[in-house]
Amino acid sequence: xxxxxxxxxxxxxxxxxxxxxxxxxxxxxxxxxxxxxxxxxxxxxxxxxxxxxxxxxxxxxxxxxxxxxxxxxxxxxxxxxxxxxxxxxxxxxxxxxxxxxxxxxxxxxxxxxxxxxxxxxxxxxxxxxxxxxxxxxxxxxxxxxxxxxxxxxxxxxxxxxxxxxxxxxxxxxxxxxxxxxxxxxxxxxxxxxxxxxxxxxxxxxxxxxxxxxxxxxxxxxxxxxxxxxxxxxxxxxxxxxxxxxxxxxxxxxxxxxxxxxxxxxxxxxxxxxxxxxxxxxxxxxxxxxxxxxxxxxxxxxxxxxxxxxxxxxxxxxxxxxxxxxxxxxxxxxxxxxxxxxxxxxxxxxxxxxxxxxxxxxxxxxxxxxxxxxxxxxxxxxxxxx
Numbered sequence: 001x002x003x004x005x006x007x008x009x010x011x012x013x014x015x016x017x018x019x020x021x022x023x024x025x026x027x028x029x030x031x032x033x034x035x036x037x038x039x040x041x042x043x044x045x046x047x048x049x050x051x052x053x054x055x056x057x058x059x060x061x062x063x064x065x066x067x068x069x070x071x072x073x074x075x076x077x078x079x080x081x082x083x084x085x086x087x088x089x090x091x092x093x094x095x096x097x098x099x100x101x102x103x104x105x106x107x108x109x110x111x112x113x114x115x116x117x118x119x120x121x122x123x124x125x126x127x128x129x130x131x132x133x134x135x136x137x138x139x140x141x142x143x144x145x146x147x148x149x150x151x152x153x154x155x156x157x158x159x160x161x162x163x164x165x166x167x168x169x170x171x172x173x174x175x176x177x178x179x180x181x182x183x184x185x186x187x188x189x190x191x192x193x194x195x196x197x198x199x200x201x202x203x204x205x206x207x208x209x210x211x212x213x214x215x216x217x218x219x220x221x222x223x224x225x226x227x228x229x230x231x232x233x234x235x236x237x238x239x240x241x242x243x244x245x246x247x248x249x250x251x252x253x254x255x256x257x258x259x260x261x262x263x264x265x266x267x268x269x270x271x272x273x274x275x276x277x278x279x280x281x282x283x284x285x286x287x288x289x290x291x292x293x294x295x296x297x298x299x300x301x302x303x304x305x306x307x308x309x310x311x312x313x314x315x316x317x318x319x320x321x322x323x324x325x326x327x328x329x330x331x332x333x334x335x336x337x338x339x340x341x342x343x344x345x346x347x348x349x350x351x352x353x354x355x356x357x358x359x360x361x362x363x364x365x366x367x368x369x370x371x372x373x374x375x376x377x378x379x380x381x382x383x384x385x
């Protein structure tokens with residue numbers, strides 16, 4: 001009982017006393033215990049997803065339907081749609097795919113432009129309609145056969161040909177990996193892993209266990225003199241990492257290497273969590289960006305929960321981290337379902353407000369909520385701790 005009371009007190013402190021958590025500013029005040037109830041989690045996911053879909057239906061798509069921004073959102077909508085009795089969200093994605101003719105973007109070898117391939121591949125795996133992956137399979141064959149021998153320095157529009165920026169690790173390898181599962185063709189996964197390590201060799205800082213955004217940031221410093229490591233950028237990486245691993249057979253040659261990278265990054269990211277439960281826009285200079293940022297926080301929370309669900313992380317260490325992160329995310333949802341505190345499109349840390357929103361933040365939120373829902377299915381006692 002004493003332990004439970006202490007736990008509840010800590011939740012109350014987190015929700016009402018720590019700067020940055022403003023339940024009164026975004027939506028109705030909820031009891032701390034409610035945040036971890038499955039009914040609440042499902043309800044808030046519905047509110048966030050429905051707000052986004054209604055915004056598309058009412059105001060149109062702010063970005064092209066095939067754009068990476070929306071493609072990241074689709075990953076979360078698919079995750080929600082995979083929960084029993086939520087198939088209507090999959091119907092939304094099928095309709096979008098039909099509208100696009102199941103094509104990827106115009107820039108063939110730009111990872112952003114085939115990020116949508118992961119959702120196409122997931123839909124094909126469920127519905128077995130070959131048209132859903134036909135164009136992407138042709139593109140993927142071209143990617144497999146391409147030399148990929150250019151250096152990754154940030155010049156000469158290298159992003160249109162190579163995975164030369166860390167965001168690409170959520171866009172490109174994930175799409176190839178899900179296609180590999182959908183088609184039972186290991187070539188796509190093999191290419192994804194080969195190119196993952198090429199990017200990692202260039203952008204990963206083994207001392208910090210974090211990725212630079214691109215080559216132009218290797219020598220840049222924050223106001224406090226520390227290296228520039230962008231929260232969402234590393235969120236893209238960690239979320240992409242688990243989505244690639246999700247498609248790896250148990251005996252896959254690089255699996256252990258990926259798992260080590262994942263554990264190293266997870267430990268580092270957890271150590272940088274802020275008192276409000278979030279991660280701010282800059283990982284090593286959070287004071288210069290003193291407000292929570294929900295796209296990076298969402299991708300971290302998703303990836304850490306995935307590790308808990310797959311036995312790669314220990315509950316004692318990481319459950320408190322994700323519990324605090326979920327509180328930061330859930331209290332960023334407005335009464336109408338809009339997710340706030342999402343940093344706008346960019347390449348480095350930037351300011352956010354409670355009214356800042358973007359579609360990829362919605363995707364991260366729904367990915368997180370789905371993993372949390374699954375976790376509580378198998379760890380029901382966790383909701384009380």
